[in-house]
Amino acid sequence: MLFRLLRRSLLFAVLTITSQVGGLVYLIYYPLGRRIAGKVKNAWLSRLTRLAIFSGLMLLTSLVIVPPLARQFGRVPLPLSANSEHPLRPGSWFFVVANRHYVKSPLADLLKETANQLALKYSGAELLYLDAGFPFFTGFPLLPHLSHDDGEKADLAFVYRKGDSPQWQTSLATLLGYGFYTGPRGEEFDMPERCASQGYWQYDLLGKMAFKHPDYTFDEAANTYLIRTLVRDKRVRKVFIEPHLKTRLGLSERAKVRFHGCRAVRHDDHIHVEL
Template sequence: MSTLIIVPAVAPLFGRETVTHTAGIKPTNFMTVLLNRNYVRPELNKLLTKTARALEGTDIKIRYLDANFPFINAFPLLPHLSHNDGKKIDLSLIYETPNGNITQTQKSVSGYGVFEAPKPNEYNQVETCLNSGYFQYDYPKYLTLGKINSDLIFSERGTKLLIETLLRRPGLGKLFIEPHLKHRMHLKNDKIRYHGCGAVRHDDHIHIQLK
């Protein structure tokens, strides 16, 4: 019997299920699905579904990256150290075309590794971490699997709408994004946290987790 059948059938025994795909929720890269990196707790699935419904009527869709493996708590989904309990998932940033239209496409094949770096007038947490010896901080630059769509522009309005909609979900515990993007988008909420230099930079994706 195919592992594509066995794994989803057994995962609920460990309190996990595949991310539900809808018109508003799809993987950024289908390798996430093929490698079984798309498992979450049912509560996180509900959070994503309700967020997608709240975004209906807009041009914003949820495109997700790595979530968790289907089995075994405390076994990390490398290179993520904290994706080990079904409570976490990474979401793609929102981009615009040069003429200002929201697009569902990304700037790398994997969805990781192309950064919306700090501007000269913004606080550079990335530089602070790298200068402090945290060499892994920008490691995702090696995980792009190829850069694409170089003409796309980071959408402040689109990403802000996605984040603000997520923040209204009562089940959301924390949201990680790089400090310069938080300030650039004028986001103020106690659920938005800094992930620390021991992690990797979060200006190529958004990390969310349950309470």
């Protein structure tokens, strides 16, 4: 009995931390799940049925119920798919189902406009967003990104080509877009090395955990254009990338492009932008 209660509490906590409303959906689902468990005798069929019902409830909540409620909290969802007006879409459906794609309207507008400008300059390129923010409350952090708690921050994938070809990659380099590093080379300043030597073991942790797809070529010209477009905009206060990329992309004079500190994680796998 105690073990079961602990397990349920842990599940509630994990779902809440991951998706903000997942724990609440679990509480609503729970009585139904108990009834199914009592009626369906085959253990695997029972598990599958309960998983399907919980997943359905979660999808319904994330796609239908949360978006209008989030507007009351001044948050809007980023687009679910790219179109010709705003070639901006989630890098993974996880961000959408887990309600991690909410921002304030000015940031949504900025990202759509930026995606549009990127596609105008680089035909066929799309902007993929990663973790942004939760739909409700200011001060509720989107772990592990402690600063993503007010609808004014979002992470973006860098732009990659397929190997040596002119074609754009249309999916993320890792499952959730984090951990595929475009590291320092030659004489470039090696901040990951410095952070590691100071004991910040988490700094390149994602790179050790992530399964990486080969064949992703970092497009310097397109990424430079993307970051310049972001920092030119008056709404943007800060953009975080690794120091060696700031130098490599010729952005040294751009005060808004900053280093995020060794307490965070590497930013040569994604761009952090904030208003």
